[in-house]
Amino acid sequence: MFNAQQLFYSGSYQAALTIYNDVLKDRPNDANVIFHIAECYFGFAQYPQALENAQKAKSIDAKANENISLLLGKLYFMNGKLDEALAEFTAYKTTIGTDAKKTKESDVDVFLSQVNKAKELMAKPVDVKIENVGDVINSQYDDKNPSITADGKTMIFTSRRPGKSSALDVEGDKKYFEDVYISRWDSINKKWMEAELLPGYVNTEGHDACTSISPDGKTIFIYKNDIDGESRGGDIYYSKLSSSGKWGVPKSMGSPINTTYFEGGACISPDGNTLYFVSERPTGYGHADIYSSKRKNQTEWDVPVNLGPDVNSAEDEGGIFLAPDGKTLFFSSNGMNSMGGYDIFKTVNENGKWSKPVNLGYPINTIDNDMSLTLSVDAQTAYFTSDRKGGSGDLDIYKLDLANYPVLEKDMKRKAIDSLAILKGTVFNAKDGSAMEAEIVIFNEAGVQVGNTRSSSGSGDYFITLVSGKTYEIKIQVEGYKPIDEKVEIKSAKEGATIVVKHYLLYKQ
Numbered sequence: 373m374f375n376a377q378q379l380f381y382s383g384s385y386q387a388a389l390t391i392y393n394d395v396l397k398d399r400p401n402d403a404n405v406i407f408h409i410a411e412c413y414f415g416f417a418q419y420p421q422a423l424e425n426a427q428k429a430k431s432i433d434a435k436a437n438e439n440i441s442l443l444l445g446k447l448y449f450m451n452g453k454l455d456e457a458l459a460e461f462t463a464y465k466t467t468i469g470t471d472a473k474k475t476k477e478s479d480v481d482v483f484l485s486q487v488n489k490a491k492e493l494m495a496k497p498v499d500v501k502i503e504n505v506g507d508v509i510n511s512q513y514d515d516k517n518p519s520i521t522a523d524g525k526t527m528i529f530t531s532r533r534p535g536k537s538s539a540l541d542v543e544g545d546k547k548y549f550e551d552v553y554i555s556r557w558d559s560i561n562k563k564w565m566e567a568e569l570l571p572g573y574v575n576t577e578g579h580d581a582c583t584s585i586s587p588d589g590k591t592i593f594i595y596k597n598d599i600d601g602e603s604r605g606g607d608i609y610y611s612k613l614s615s616s617g618k619w620g621v622p623k624s625m626g627s628p629i630n631t632t633y634f635e636g637g638a639c640i641s642p643d644g645n646t647l648y649f650v651s652e653r654p655t656g657y658g659h660a661d662i663y664s665s666k667r668k669n670q671t672e673w674d675v676p677v678n679l680g681p682d683v684n685s686a687e688d689e690g691g692i693f694l695a696p697d698g699k700t701l702f703f704s705s706n707g708m709n710s711m712g713g714y715d716i717f718k719t720v721n722e723n724g725k726w727s728k729p730v731n732l733g734y735p736i737n738t739i740d741n742d743m744s745l746t747l748s749v750d751a752q753t754a755y756f757t758s759d760r761k762g763g764s765g766d767l768d769i770y771k772l773d774l775a776n777y778p779v780l781e782k783d784m785k786r787k788a789i790d791s792l793a794i795l796k797g798t799v800f801n802a803k804d805g806s807a808m809e810a811e812i813v814i815f816n817e818a819g820v821q822v823g824n825t826r827s828s829s830g831s832g833d834y835f836i837t838l839v840s841g842k843t844y845e846i847k848i849q850v851e852g853y854k855p856i857d858e859k860v861e862i863k864s865a866k867e868g869a870t871i872v873v874k875h876y877l878l879y880k881q
Contacts (some may be wrong), residue, residue: 376408385415403429403436410443423447438467442478449487449712452739454494458487482687482708489731490711490739498733498784501773504763505755508566509555513548514767517582517744518755521589522642522696522794522837523871524748525557527564527755528582528592529769536575551575552582552594572619574611584639584693584746588796588835589613593638594622606634608649628675629665637690642698642837643825647673650690657684662692662703670809670829683719683726685709691716691744695751696792696837698823700780704743705729712739716756718779732779736772745772749792749837749869751780793840793862793870799827799848802877807832808850810878814838815845840864846874853878 376391389412396405410425426444429436445460461484468474475481509515514532535551552574555567574580574594581595590613597606607630609622624630625638629649637650645667652660661684663676678684685707691714692703699721704714709729715737717729731737732745738760745756754772778784799808809829814836816822822844827834838844841864848856862872 373405380408380412380415383415385412388412401432403433403440406432407437407440407443411439414443414447419447419450423451438464439478441467442480445480445483449483449739454487454491454739458484458491461487485708486710486712486739489709490734493711493731493734493737496733497735499776500736501775502735503771503773505564505769505771507764508564510764510768512765514765515769516757516767517691518757518769519582519585519592519639519693519746520748520755521585522587522749522835523589523869524753525559526585526589527555527557528570528585529553529555529567530581531567535569536580537577539577541579549577550579550581552580552592570619571617572611572614573621574619581636583608583637586640586644586835587642587696587794587837588833590831590833591640592619593640595636595638596622606636608635608638610638625673629673634660637692639692639694641694642696642835643823644835645825646694648692648694648701649676650692651676657681658686658688658707660688660690662689662701670826679719679726682728688714690714691757693744693746695747695780696749697780698837701726702732702745702747703729704745711737713741713759714743716742716745720782730783732784741767747774747779749794751778751792754779791840791864791869792837793865793872794835795838795844795860795862795872795874796833796835797874797876798832799834799876799878800832802879808878810834810848810850810876812836813847815847817843817845819845838862840870848876848878850878852881854881 376388379388392405392409399405406425407429410422410429413422426447430440441460441464445457448457448460461480465480511531511533515529517530518527520527530550531553532548532550534548537549540546541549552570553567554570555564558565569575579597583593583595585592592611594609594611596609608625611619611622613619631653634652635649639648647665649663650660651663656678662679665673665676668674685705687707689703689705694701700718702716702718704716706714709731716732719729720727740758740760742758745754747754752774754774756770756772757767758770759767799810801808810827812825812834813821814823823836825834825836840862843859843861846858846860856876860874862870864870
């Protein structure tokens, strides 16, 4: 028995199970041994066998092991039997009494909270339509982390199908290594085209996972964890799209974004001036927290700031996406306000302060893991990752119809909502046509600044999202060049997002 327990605690569940089964031959009605067999099955995800043995152990002697009710609670919860799960978690809580250490280590209070949240949200489902995006995107393997460009024409995602490498991660979970895939929108047939490996130099023989694509579709953020290389521990990288249509060799975000701790899950604001990312650095409130950093210039970022305890919990946060309005942040959390596993939440930056996160509700969220939501510019469609039952693989990408559920409105109550538009273009030197870096400042009709962005020093391209149906004043000032001051009208599109392209020439004074 001692050897079996040591093997179990080291993660060698099959070896431990073999010993427990041998012991059971001589003690067929030993409830404690049967419970440990249930634990082993749970350890390597054989949940029906785990449930069968846990129920048998309890029927023989409910007090044979104090963890019987905890394990049964988890198994009932996973099967959607909420009342039974609640009863078992409550029984376990009674068994351990006021033992604070066991309460914390078992997460029983978190489980109790999640069961109650699941019962609450499932009693009042939100008005959405959800469909699996199908086999042009999903496979029999894990498919996750969808991200779409602001124009809705490109989706990138991570998949664990045989790709750049057909090898298995034998030192990890024995699945295929991750690769980044791309799909393009067929505007004629209104559907996504067959996904393919991202062209260029992002995918390697090891793990390569995308975390987001910039709104303009020219930068992707990547998570890398190279045990033998510079990204040891997990770091954020980025890759740029070249004029040839290939993605460049990923470059590290460097300090102060990356540290010796885990960093991942980065996304950038529509104006390109703020980076949001996930980190396990010790300044957080839980295991993984969300941070933001302001851009100092084209290559440097300011000291990251934790989004605070209203957003970050004592558990894990991740799966971040900043909406095209530049102020609504969607993220995933497995904290106490989740209805089980990871749920998708939203928080809004109002006057510099992040609002209390709101759970997006059932059936967007389930008792399974629901993560990594990305939203279209018109806020009518979203895509997210889930391992809910009925998918093609363990993790699938789903499409979410939000026509009757305005997620960008406060409390998701329908009001008149402003549609968003894309303003983009290139700033050139009038003398030789070369690209120019310039700050572009945007004012509304009342003369109040409503946005600013900066054109790239390499390409001269700029990109920003604005409210449509309005006229704006565009100002560009570069030392030594004649200033630009121009009014631009952005009309509302009948369908989807308005895209206005404005190029600017800068002349020497």
